[in-house]
Amino acid sequence: xxxxxxxxxxxxxxxxxxxxxxxxxxxxxxxxxxxxxxxxxxxxxxxxxxxxxxxxxxxxxxxxxxxxxxxxxxxxxxxxxxxxxxxxxxxxxxxxxxxxxxxxxxxxxxxxxxxxxxx
Amino acid sequence: xxxxxxxxxxxxxxxxxxxxxxxxxxxxxxxxxxxxxxxxxxxxxxxxxxxxxxxxxxxxxxxxxxxxxxxxxxxxxxxxxxxxxxxxxxxxxxxxxxxxxxxxxxxxxxxxxxxxxxxxxxxxxxxxxxxxxxxxxx
Numbered sequence: 364x365x366x367x368x369x370x371x372x373x374x375x376x377x378x379x380x381x382x383x384x385x386x387x388x389x390x391x392x393x394x395x396x397x398x399x400x401x402x403x404x405x406x407x408x409x410x411x412x413x414x415x416x417x418x419x420x421x422x423x424x425x426x427x428x429x430x431x432x433x434x435x436x437x438x439x440x441x442x443x444x445x446x447x448x449x450x451x452x453x454x455x456x457x458x459x460x461x462x463x464x465x466x467x468x469x470x471x472x473x474x475x476x477x478x479x480x481x482x
Numbered sequence: 483x484x485x486x487x488x489x490x491x492x493x494x495x496x497x498x499x500x501x502x503x504x505x506x507x508x509x510x511x512x513x514x515x516x517x518x519x520x521x522x523x524x525x526x527x528x529x530x531x532x533x534x535x536x537x538x539x540x541x542x543x544x545x546x547x548x549x550x551x552x553x554x555x556x557x558x559x560x561x562x563x564x565x566x567x568x569x570x571x572x573x574x575x576x577x578x579x580x581x582x583x584x585x586x587x588x589x590x591x592x593x594x595x596x597x598x599x600x601x602x603x604x605x606x607x608x609x610x611x612x613x614x615x616x617x618x619x620x
Contacts, residue, residue, distance in 0.1 A: 460613055465608050472604065473598050481594075
């Protein structure tokens with residue numbers, strides 16, 4: 364059951380972030396002022412992919428909550444870091460981002476750090 | 483695909499805002515949950531009731547704002563840039579846990595925190611955006 368929850372949590376997180384990144388780039392630059400946030404909320408309502416992203420985020424959150432009810436946090440946090448690797452790969456393959464050596468190395472160092480923090 | 487310098491400043495300002503909102507939200511939520519008279523356990527209604535605690539409510543509001551701020555950040559920078567640099571929040575959480583909540587932070591966790599900072603600094607030195615996306619906003 365725990366690996367099922369991990370798979371759901373990771374898949375939902377990855378899907379949510381890839382959808383968000385794709386849609387936010389298409390929506391154009393946003394800002395954090397009151398008018399900017401109102402514009403952002405409008406964009407969320409108008410763009411079905413962003414609504415789906417929020418739905419996926421909720422699935423990920425509740426999977427995480429279910430996971431930590433039965434498994435220690437020291438397992439749940441590093442397990443959730445698996446999304447980090449998948450997202451970086453999908454950023455390259457789906458979002459066509461350029462991931463150079465420095466960015467890839469930095470992401471791997473951060474991943475190692477997240478696993479240590481969770482462990 | 484280099485952007486004007488004001489974009490760089492805006493990206494880092496929003497990144498700092500996100501980290502602050504997330505840290506404040508988590509801290510307030512943790513503080514509020516620890517103040518609750520009873521452990522909510524698996525009862526969903528108990529979590530709704532917990533929202534009446536001002537610290538829990540403030541934490542939830544701060545985390546919702548952090549979510550929106552992260553979306554703004556994703557409109558300015560690549561996902562492969564945002565993911566590692568926002569992981570710095572783990573380091574902030576460890577620090578605040580130690581200083582404010584007086585939690586025990588193991589040497590292993592401090593080592594992880596150090597690695598996150600090094601990795602985030604490395605990613606932070608790369609261009610924030612490497613893609614051109616047609617702006618279809620109305």
